Amino acid sequence: MKIFIAVILIITSFSAIADSYDDDLKTLFELTGVKNNYASLNNVIINQMQTGFFQSAEQNIDAKSLTEEQRKQVGELLKSRFTDMINGYQAYIAEKMPYEAVESEIYMPLYKETYTHDEVKELVSFYSSPVGKKTIEFSQKIPEQAAKKSAEKYDSVISDYVKGEISKNISLVKDDMASKGIN
Numbered sequence: 001m002k003i004f005i006a007v008i009l010i011i012t013s014f015s016a017i018a019d020s021y022d023d024d025l026k027t028l029f030e031l032t033g034v035k036n037n038y039a040s041l042n043n044v045i046i047n048q049m050q051t052g053f054f055q056s057a058e059q060n061i062d063a064k065s066l067t068e069e070q071r072k073q074v075g076e077l078l079k080s081r082f083t084d085m086i087n088g089y090q091a092y093i094a095e096k097m098p099y100e101a102v103e104s105e106i107y108m109p110l111y112k113e114t115y116t117h118d119e120v121k122e123l124v125s126f127y128s129s130p131v132g133k134k135t136i137e138f139s140q141k142i143p144e145q146a147a148k149k150s151a152e153k154y155d156s157v158i159s160d161y162v163k164g165e166i167s168k169n170i171s172l173v174k175d176d177m178a179s180k181g182i183n
Helices: 004-033 036-060 068-097 099-114 117-128 130-138 141-180
Strands: none
Touching: 004 036, 004 099, 004 117, 004 130, 036 068, 036 099, 036 141, 068 141, 099 141, 117 130
16 A cells, blocks of 8 residues: 555656646746747748748739739739738637647757756746846747747648648639629
Protein backbone atom coordinates (compact mmCIF):
# COMPACT_ATOMS: atom_id res chain seq x y z
CA MET A 1 0.00 0.00 0.00
CA LYS A 2 2.84 2.41 0.84
CA ILE A 3 4.45 1.73 -2.53
CA PHE A 4 1.14 2.46 -4.28
CA ILE A 5 0.80 5.78 -2.44
CA ALA A 6 4.45 6.64 -3.22
CA VAL A 7 3.89 5.90 -6.91
CA ILE A 8 0.74 8.06 -6.94
CA LEU A 9 2.63 10.91 -5.26
CA ILE A 10 5.48 10.65 -7.77
CA ILE A 11 3.09 10.61 -10.74
CA THR A 12 1.15 13.55 -9.30
CA SER A 13 4.32 15.54 -8.69
CA PHE A 14 5.54 14.93 -12.29
CA SER A 15 2.19 16.09 -13.60
CA ALA A 16 2.31 19.21 -11.42
CA ILE A 17 5.86 19.92 -12.58
CA ALA A 18 4.84 19.56 -16.24
CA ASP A 19 1.85 21.84 -15.72
CA SER A 20 4.05 24.34 -13.91
CA TYR A 21 6.60 24.24 -16.76
CA ASP A 22 3.84 24.89 -19.32
CA ASP A 23 2.37 27.67 -17.16
CA ASP A 24 5.78 29.29 -16.83
CA LEU A 25 6.26 29.04 -20.61
CA LYS A 26 2.88 30.69 -21.16
CA THR A 27 3.91 33.51 -18.81
CA LEU A 28 7.16 33.87 -20.73
CA PHE A 29 5.20 33.96 -24.02
CA GLU A 30 3.00 36.74 -22.66
CA LEU A 31 6.01 38.75 -21.53
CA THR A 32 7.90 38.33 -24.79
CA GLY A 33 4.95 38.82 -27.17
CA VAL A 34 4.91 35.38 -28.78
CA LYS A 35 1.19 35.67 -29.53
CA ASN A 36 1.80 38.96 -31.35
CA ASN A 37 4.47 37.23 -33.41
CA TYR A 38 1.92 34.58 -34.39
CA ALA A 39 -0.44 37.35 -35.54
CA SER A 40 2.42 38.93 -37.50
CA LEU A 41 3.05 35.62 -39.25
CA ASN A 42 -0.57 35.56 -40.39
CA ASN A 43 -0.25 39.15 -41.64
CA VAL A 44 2.71 38.09 -43.78
CA ILE A 45 0.59 35.30 -45.25
CA ILE A 46 -2.27 37.72 -45.93
CA ASN A 47 0.15 40.03 -47.75
CA GLN A 48 1.33 37.08 -49.85
CA MET A 49 -2.29 36.17 -50.58
CA GLN A 50 -2.96 39.73 -51.70
CA THR A 51 -0.03 39.67 -54.09
CA GLY A 52 -1.05 36.28 -55.48
CA PHE A 53 -4.70 37.22 -55.81
CA PHE A 54 -4.13 40.46 -57.69
CA GLN A 55 -1.40 38.94 -59.88
CA SER A 56 -3.79 36.13 -60.76
CA ALA A 57 -6.53 38.66 -61.49
CA GLU A 58 -4.19 40.56 -63.78
CA GLN A 59 -3.34 37.35 -65.64
CA ASN A 60 -6.93 36.07 -65.85
CA ILE A 61 -8.99 39.18 -66.43
CA ASP A 62 -8.46 41.06 -69.67
CA ALA A 63 -8.90 44.69 -68.70
CA LYS A 64 -7.54 46.12 -71.94
CA SER A 65 -10.92 46.16 -73.63
CA LEU A 66 -12.71 47.71 -70.65
CA THR A 67 -13.68 51.32 -70.27
CA GLU A 68 -12.27 53.32 -67.37
CA GLU A 69 -15.59 53.00 -65.52
CA GLN A 70 -15.63 49.24 -66.05
CA ARG A 71 -12.06 48.99 -64.76
CA LYS A 72 -13.14 50.82 -61.61
CA GLN A 73 -16.06 48.41 -61.22
CA VAL A 74 -13.76 45.42 -61.68
CA GLY A 75 -11.35 46.94 -59.15
CA GLU A 76 -14.18 47.23 -56.63
CA LEU A 77 -15.27 43.65 -57.35
CA LEU A 78 -11.72 42.43 -56.80
CA LYS A 79 -11.37 44.38 -53.54
CA SER A 80 -14.68 42.99 -52.31
CA ARG A 81 -13.72 39.41 -53.21
CA PHE A 82 -10.32 39.82 -51.62
CA THR A 83 -11.94 41.06 -48.40
CA ASP A 84 -14.24 38.03 -48.44
CA MET A 85 -11.25 35.79 -49.10
CA ILE A 86 -9.33 37.25 -46.14
CA ASN A 87 -12.32 36.84 -43.84
CA GLY A 88 -12.57 33.23 -44.98
CA TYR A 89 -8.85 32.71 -44.42
CA GLN A 90 -9.03 34.09 -40.90
CA ALA A 91 -11.95 31.79 -40.05
CA TYR A 92 -10.09 28.86 -41.63
CA ILE A 93 -6.93 29.57 -39.64
CA ALA A 94 -8.91 30.00 -36.42
CA GLU A 95 -10.28 26.49 -37.01
CA LYS A 96 -7.23 24.71 -38.45
CA MET A 97 -4.36 26.52 -36.76
CA PRO A 98 -5.55 28.34 -33.65
CA TYR A 99 -2.92 30.11 -31.59
CA GLU A 100 -3.36 27.70 -28.69
CA ALA A 101 -2.48 24.73 -30.93
CA VAL A 102 0.54 26.53 -32.39
CA GLU A 103 1.62 27.49 -28.89
CA SER A 104 1.53 23.89 -27.67
CA GLU A 105 2.73 22.21 -30.89
CA ILE A 106 5.33 24.72 -32.09
CA TYR A 107 6.42 27.28 -29.48
CA MET A 108 6.48 25.09 -26.36
CA PRO A 109 8.57 22.33 -27.97
CA LEU A 110 11.00 24.91 -29.36
CA TYR A 111 11.50 26.44 -25.94
CA LYS A 112 11.67 23.06 -24.20
CA GLU A 113 14.41 21.98 -26.64
CA THR A 114 16.41 25.04 -25.61
CA TYR A 115 15.56 25.86 -21.98
CA THR A 116 15.13 23.81 -18.82
CA HIS A 117 12.23 24.64 -16.54
CA ASP A 118 14.58 26.42 -14.13
CA GLU A 119 15.95 28.51 -17.00
CA VAL A 120 12.40 29.43 -18.04
CA LYS A 121 11.75 30.60 -14.48
CA GLU A 122 14.88 32.74 -14.67
CA LEU A 123 13.74 34.15 -18.01
CA VAL A 124 10.34 35.02 -16.60
CA SER A 125 12.05 36.81 -13.74
CA PHE A 126 14.43 38.59 -16.11
CA TYR A 127 11.78 39.59 -18.67
CA SER A 128 9.59 40.90 -15.86
CA SER A 129 12.37 43.32 -14.91
CA PRO A 130 12.88 46.73 -16.57
CA VAL A 131 16.03 45.52 -18.36
CA GLY A 132 14.22 42.39 -19.50
CA LYS A 133 11.35 44.43 -20.89
CA LYS A 134 13.84 46.57 -22.75
CA THR A 135 15.57 43.46 -24.10
CA ILE A 136 12.28 42.15 -25.48
CA GLU A 137 12.11 45.17 -27.77
CA PHE A 138 15.43 44.23 -29.38
CA SER A 139 15.59 40.46 -29.58
CA GLN A 140 13.09 38.33 -31.43
CA LYS A 141 14.69 35.19 -32.84
CA ILE A 142 11.98 32.73 -31.87
CA PRO A 143 9.43 33.99 -34.47
CA GLU A 144 11.80 33.00 -37.27
CA GLN A 145 12.12 29.49 -35.88
CA ALA A 146 8.39 29.27 -35.26
CA ALA A 147 7.69 30.45 -38.80
CA LYS A 148 9.93 27.67 -40.13
CA LYS A 149 8.28 25.01 -37.96
CA SER A 150 4.82 26.38 -38.80
CA ALA A 151 5.70 26.26 -42.48
CA GLU A 152 6.81 22.64 -42.13
CA LYS A 153 3.60 21.72 -40.36
CA TYR A 154 1.00 23.95 -42.05
CA ASP A 155 2.28 25.12 -45.47
CA SER A 156 0.38 22.48 -47.41
CA VAL A 157 -2.81 23.20 -45.46
CA ILE A 158 -2.53 26.93 -46.12
CA SER A 159 -1.30 26.59 -49.71
CA ASP A 160 -4.17 24.32 -50.74
CA TYR A 161 -6.68 26.67 -49.15
CA VAL A 162 -5.18 29.81 -50.71
CA LYS A 163 -4.98 28.28 -54.21
CA GLY A 164 -8.60 27.17 -54.00
CA GLU A 165 -9.77 30.54 -52.72
CA ILE A 166 -7.88 32.48 -55.36
CA SER A 167 -9.30 30.34 -58.15
CA LYS A 168 -12.83 30.48 -56.74
CA ASN A 169 -12.77 34.23 -56.22
CA ILE A 170 -11.32 34.99 -59.65
CA SER A 171 -14.17 32.92 -61.13
CA LEU A 172 -16.65 34.86 -59.01
CA VAL A 173 -15.21 38.16 -60.24
CA LYS A 174 -15.53 36.92 -63.81
CA ASP A 175 -19.15 35.91 -63.10
CA ASP A 176 -19.80 39.34 -61.56
CA MET A 177 -18.27 40.98 -64.60
CA ALA A 178 -20.47 38.92 -66.93
CA SER A 179 -23.59 39.74 -64.94
CA LYS A 180 -22.75 43.44 -65.22
CA GLY A 181 -22.01 43.15 -68.94
CA ILE A 182 -18.33 43.87 -68.48
CA ASN A 183 -16.35 41.90 -71.06
